[in-house]
Amino acid sequence: MLDGWVPWPEPFARRYRDAGYWEGRPLDRLLRDRARADPDRTALVDAAGDRWTYAELDRRADRTAAGLRGIGIAAGDRVIVQLPNTDAFVVLFFALLRAGAVPVLTLPAHRESEITHVAEVSGAVAYAVPDVLDGFDHRALARAVRAAVPSIAHVLVAGDAAEFTALADLDAEPRPLPAPDPGDVALLLLSGGTTGKPKLIPRTHDDYTYNARASAEICGFDQDTVYLVVLPTAHNFALACPGLLGTLLVGGTVVLSPTPSPEDAFALIERERVTATAVVPPIALLWLEAVEWEEADLSSLALLQVGGSRLGAEPAARVAPALGCTLQQVFGMAEGLLNYTRLDDTADLVTGTQGRPLSPDDEIRVVDEDGHDVPPGERGELLTRGPYTLRGYYRAPGHNARTFSDDGFYRTGDLVRVLPSGHLVVEGRAKDQINRGGDKISAEELENHLLAHPAVHDAAVIGMPDATMGERTCAYLVPRGQQPPTQRELAGFLTARGVAGYKLPDRVEVVEVFPRTSVGKTDKKELGRRIAERLRTEDGGVN
Numbered sequence: 050m051l052d053g054w055v056p057w058p059e060p061f062a063r064r065y066r067d068a069g070y071w072e073g074r075p076l077d078r079l080l081r082d083r084a085r086a087d088p089d090r091t092a093l094v095d096a097a098g099d100r101w102t103y104a105e106l107d108r109r110a111d112r113t114a115a116g117l118r119g120i121g122i123a124a125g126d127r128v129i130v131q132l133p134n135t136d137a138f139v140v141l142f143f144a145l146l147r148a149g150a151v152p153v154l155t156l157p158a159h160r161e162s163e164i165t166h167v168a169e170v171s172g173a174v175a176y177a178v179p180d181v182l183d184g185f186d187h188r189a190l191a192r193a194v195r196a197a198v199p200s201i202a203h204v205l206v207a208g209d210a211a212e213f214t215a216l217a218d219l220d221a222e223p224r225p226l227p228a229p230d231p232g233d234v235a236l237l238l239l240s241g242g243t244t245g246k247p248k249l250i251p252r253t254h255d256d257y258t259y260n261a262r263a264s265a266e267i268c269g270f271d272q273d274t275v276y277l278v279v280l281p282t283a284h285n286f287a288l289a290c291p292g293l294l295g296t297l298l299v300g301g302t303v304v305l306s307p308t309p310s311p312e313d314a315f316a317l318i319e320r321e322r323v324t325a326t327a328v329v330p331p332i333a334l335l336w337l338e339a340v341e342w343e344e345a346d347l348s349s350l351a352l353l354q355v356g357g358s359r360l361g362a363e364p365a366a367r368v369a370p371a372l373g374c375t376l377q378q379v380f381g382m383a384e385g386l387l388n389y390t391r392l393d394d395t396a397d398l399v400t401g402t403q404g405r406p407l408s409p410d411d412e413i414r415v416v417d418e419d420g421h422d423v424p425p426g427e428r429g430e431l432l433t434r435g436p437y438t439l440r441g442y443y444r445a446p447g448h449n450a451r452t453f454s455d456d457g458f459y460r461t462g463d464l465v466r467v468l469p470s471g472h473l474v475v476e477g478r479a480k481d482q483i484n485r486g487g488d489k490i491s492a493e494e495l496e497n498h499l500l501a502h503p504a505v506h507d508a509a510v511i512g513m514p515d516a517t518m519g520e521r522t523c524a525y526l527v528p529r530g531q532q533p534p535t536q537r538e539l540a541g542f543l544t545a546r547g548v549a550g551y552k553l554p555d556r557v558e559v560v561e562v563f564p565r566t567s568v569g570k571t572d573k574k575e576l577g578r579r580i581a582e583r584l585r586t587e588d589g590g591v592n
């Protein structure tokens with residue numbers, strides 16, 4: 050067993066096994082089983098139109114697993130994966146599982162600050178990157194990460210490997226490898242984060258297979274499903290809700306889009322007759338506009354899942370008529386709990402709620418600030434535990450003590466209301482995080498970076514309302530000295546510190562002092578009111 054994670058207490062584990070949620074199968078088996086049942090069906094198609102059958106994908110995963118073992122990657126080793134939506138991701142993901150190694154999934158947008166931290170916490174032995182992506186050389190990033198974290202013995206590169214190991218060269222005759230314990234950790238996901246540094250989320254073979262299987266079931270996925278991966282494959286939503294894994298599990302076809310742009314995605318929907326996909330609200334809004342001018346035939350699309358941040362009721366109502374498909378709202382989290390509107394829900398529930406829990410054994414509590422349950426229908430913080438929700442972050446005992454109740458409920462930091470139907474409405478947030486169109490930014494993490502700037506005395510990062518993104522990031526600063534830094538200068542400073550681009554402040558406000566709460570803390574609510582007011586006057590009172 051991997052150390053440093055928190056398993057479910059045995060009575061819960063037994064219950065989840067007895068109920069049939071946990072089947073006792075390693076996660077990679079979903080590919081193996083389909084390859085045996087239907088070897089010649091198309092499993093994967095990339096943007097260039099290259100195609101792999103289930104048998105071919107299965108074989109490549111086996112050969113790569115043998116190659117990984119050949120360079121010394123052993124069972125239980127952690128391997129950071131930072132690959133875009135390409136076949137290399139899919140092959141490496143299954144190959145790592147088969148080698149008994151634990152993929153640590155990061156986003157292509159992450160940079161030195163995030164990756165170094167993840168490498169340190171996970172004790173990763175290898176790091177897989179593309180050569181160059183969107184003009185950024187990931188091999189240079191890998192050099193920096195390796196210099197900082199000596200545990201990384203291998204850099205694996207998709208494409209031109211320079212001095213490193215090419216993923217394509219990890220190719221050896223398959224050999225029998227011991228199956229992992231299905232109760233053990235299969236992969237580590239990255240949390241959106243509310244603290245100074247991102248946290249790692251352990252997901253087991255049993256829990257993640259259930260996550261994908263039960264999701265595929267309620268979304269009606271089957272062999273005829275053609276699922277388009279639009280969001281980064283490394284994100285839980287696109288990976289397993291039902292996503293790539295749920296589609297492969299039922300024998301459907303996965304199509305990989307390099308970007309979420311209407312140009313790329315619509316062309317692939319038309320070419321591959323895509324039936325389902327998942328996006329965040331800003332992309333849904335963009336697509337709703339793009340159908341007006343893009344010529345592509347989207348008639349095959351039957352289901353559009355939208356989640357990651359709150360989708361307004363007005364755009365929600367436009368999805369079905371404009372795109373000619375069913376909308377499904379998804380309120381989920383890498384930590385586990387998934388809420389879906391159901392395909393047969395009324396239009397009011399689909400446009401006005403964020404769905405209801407996936408599993409009959411998802412336990413939901415809604416509590417006030419003192420931790421007491423609120424009366425039914427009232428708003429409070431959502432707490433949850435269940436068969437696919439973590440019991441603790443990886444190697445984070447101090448943080449876990451604060452984030453989980455004594456009886457194992459995860460404090461989501463989301464403010465919700467539960468309707469009599471069991472559907473949840475997300476009404477806000479109790480956590481210090483900005484949700485920038487689905488991208489999560491920890492205020493504390495960004496504040497720490499800003500405080501490292503010599504001309505910054507104090508920093509407070511808040512979300513400001515934005516019509517497209519839901520929120521954008523505003524950094525309030527108290528300067529040190531006469532020359533407060535400009536937004537541009539700060540962007541350069543943060544980028545040089547290796548901070549991911551989506552975390553750069555969209556706006557910088559310089560003040561002499563911060564408003565304080567009665568106990569003397571920075572009053573972020575007041576700062577939020579100020580920026581909202583300022584945005585209203587700048588808009589000429591239109592909003």
Ligand code: OOB
Pocket residue numbers: 240241285286290355356357358359360378379380381382383384387403461463475478484487489
């Ligand atoms: C998904 O996962 P994460 O880990 O990037 O972020 C989770 C957080 C939630 O705690 C909540 O604050 C927010 O994102 N969120 C939503 C939402 N879906 C997620 N807030 C309002 N409305 C929604 N529909 O974002 C994620 C994981 C799996 C499936 C879908 C989304």
